[in-house]
Amino acid sequence: TAQDMEDNINRAAGNYGLIYFYAKDCSYCEAQTPILKYFVEKYNWEIKPYDTGKDSKVAEAFNITITPTILLIGRKNGEYLIVSSGVVSLPDMEERIYRGIRLLEGETSVENYSTYDYQKGGVLDPRSIFTNK
Secondary structure, eight states: OHHHHHHHHHHGGGTEEEEEEEOTTOHHHHHHHHHHHHHHHHHTOOEEEEETTTOOHHHHHTTOOSSSEEEEEETTTOOEEEEEESOOOHHHHHHHHHHHHHHHTTSSOSTTTTOOGGGTTSTTOHHHHHHTO
């Protein structure tokens, strides 16, 4: 599934971008920035950084109150999803972006957001709890 995740993220690079909300005096942002830069280099994604201390209008538009926060945003329809609020590791970021892409593209539902395809119908599938009774 790791290769599927990477392939999906690579394919989605032209259709999605990231918005990164940070603050210069935020020590958590200092930890998140190099991780995010590595993600961008690895997958060739576009990122728009916003310093909330200099320009808070964009953060207010998305109701962002915590830094660092990363948003996944669709280029075609403008739909977005918060990937993380606070520091997130590269593997966690990749997984959240993968899941976010699948949700925004309609490949999964909100109820199954955290369920992998191989888990559907099993004990880790929230919908199966009610349908298997």
